[in-house]
Amino acid sequence: MTTTPLDPPEAEGMLDSLTIGRRIRQLRTERGFTLDSLGAALGRAPSQISVIENGKRELKLGEVQRLARILGVSLDELMSQEPPSKRAALEIALERAQRGPLYASLPLPVLPLRKSLSDEAIETILALHDELQRLHRERAATPEEARRVNTELRRSMRHRNNYFPELEAAAKTLLDAVGHAGGPLSQRVASDLASHLGFALHYVGDLPTSTRSVTDLKNGRIYLPVGQASGSDARTTLLQALASHVLGVTEPRDYADFLRQRVETNYLAAALLVPEHSAVAFLTAAKEKRELSVEDLRDAFAVSYETAAHRFTNLATEHLGIPVHFLKVHESGTISKAYENDRVLFPTDALGAVEGQLVCRNWSARRVFDIADRFSPYHQYTDKPTGTYWCTSRIQSTARGEFSVSVGTPFAHVKWFRGRDTTNRSTSTCPDEGCCRRPPAGLASRWEQHSFPSARLNSSLLAAMPAGVFPGVDSTEVYEFLDAHAPRE
Known part of the structure; x- marks a missing residue:
């Protein structure tokens, strides 16, 4: 079986808002509207019109339609992505640069876009920014290239809400073939899947230390370790090997291909452990009771907390309409894995890479390490630059140390979750260094x-x-x- 490649990275919504905002400002000026009069016509405060014109808020379709009628233009003209003027194009480019990860990594203040700032000055700043980006690319060694590819992959996953319908369908076909009706996937059913696909399982004590399993395609064998490492799941190792075979995984052409294969095989393995139909029914019932819980999903399907958390991100937005973010953070504070489609701001380097960066000390992903109770989930509200978020976090111990696994959602969606009544609250202004980067x-x-x-x-x-x-x-x-x-x- 082959799968379609991951979608290309999505265009950032903020960029669309910037262009539309500048077009609204130009049309407002041409039509003789003030911020007050346009706000009154739209039913919004003048400050809200200013926010829209500065591209700091996305418009709903109804608002765009009303603005088009008020300003006397067609909807297509108002939503055109072509900047309304050369000056507007320069301002948009400068705003995009200042909101990007490279500028954010520099110890520079935000440059206000005033009329006194000439076109030539903006062009010079943009040229310097482009040159800095070029130097970063030139200095990119293999690790940096890997991180760049991983950043693009994460954007692609965000574009599709971390949901892969073709892999969900593949998992259903496999489970139907062995008669799995739902509920936890037993070791026996996992073995039946191997037999269905033509493989015999061989457990050995001398598996190469750099491998999790070895598949012998010539003789129809899958070699697995006799003992499992602490905290690991024998089913997962087998299912990942089977997923690689089902997906037709071959030697990767490059690092991007390697990461794509890894994401898809891990996704298919998780979809076998936590089948979509059963999981969605379970989560929908929990949402109706306002009792959503990653712990309950874990227990219902007998998987690890991390697998349940990953699976929740696969299904929460697509089926429940809930935007989420996911973090796996080492006890040192560095990010191991991350995903978001709820606009939370992860720490990044100049290339936009998240992995390896330090999480704010005030986030639940760090605060949970200070909690003595390791049996109960830790819940926390955190006021962040993009809004208030609620998170649930747990600690898991591995041979590589302790990690926190966290799932979070914006405040507007916390009403569906158990743990929303927590009194734990914190404030984070990161990436502002005054938040927690500098010692007292x-x-x-x-x-x-x-x-x-x-x-x-x-x-x-x-x-x-x-x-x-x-x-x-x-x-x-x-x-x-x-x-x-x-x-x-």
Whole structure:
């Protein structure tokens, strides 16, 4: 079986809003409207019109239609993606650059778009920005190329709400073939799937350490490890091997092909463990009761919390209309995996890569490590630059250390979840360095000239080199440690 390639990255909605906003501003001026008069005609405050014209809010279709009638233009003309003038095109390009990950990574203030800023000045700034981007690309070694590809893949997954209908259909066909009616997928049914696909299972003690399984296509065998690592699921290893065969996975042409194959095989394996039809019925019933819970999904299908969390992101937006984000964060604070379609702002490097970046210390993905109760889920509201989000987080222990696994959603959708009554609340202004990137002034003054930590660098292929005096080191954490252990006078 073959699958269609992942969709290309979506065009950022903010870019459309910028162009439409500038067109509205030009038409408003030409028609002699003020912010007050246009706001009155639309039934919005003047400040809201300004926000729309600056491209900081997406318009609903009804609002666009009313604006077109008020301004006396066709809907197509108002929604045209062609900038209304050369000046507007320059302002849009500058706004896009300032909202991008490269500019955000620079210690520069936002440059206001005033009339006194000449076209030549904007063109010079844009040329400098383009040159910086070119230098970043030239310096891109293999790890950076891998991270760039991973960034594009994550955008593609966001474009389709992390939902792959062709893989859901493939999972259903396989489960129907072995008569699986629903509920948890047993080890026996997983073995039946292998037999159905023409494979015999062989458990060995000398599997190559760099592999999870080895498939012998010539002799119809799948070799699996005798013992499973702590926290792993024997079914998952087998199902991933079977998924690779079903999807016709071959030697990847490049890193982009490798990552695409990995995403698709993992997705198909999870869709076999947590079948779409049964899971959607389960989640729909829970939503009607306002009792959505990743823990309940985990228990209902006897899978790991991480698998349940991933599967929830596959189905929540497509079937429940709930935008979500997902994070897997190492105890050091670095991101291992991430996904979002709810506009939450993950930390990124200049290339837009998320993996390897430090999560804000005030997010639930970090706060959960400080909670003594590891048996109950941790819930938290966090006020972030893009709005208030509710998250549920859990800790899982692995051979590579402890990780938090978190699922979050905007405040407007928390009404469907169990745990919405939590009193845990925090505020995050990251990527503003004043939020948690800089140690408190008192700590820093006592220790910044009197300490020298040795960093444990992230060796992940996808990990960026985090910024800082000692890359990868959380200075606040180091100073707090020193403060706690320093001899008292």
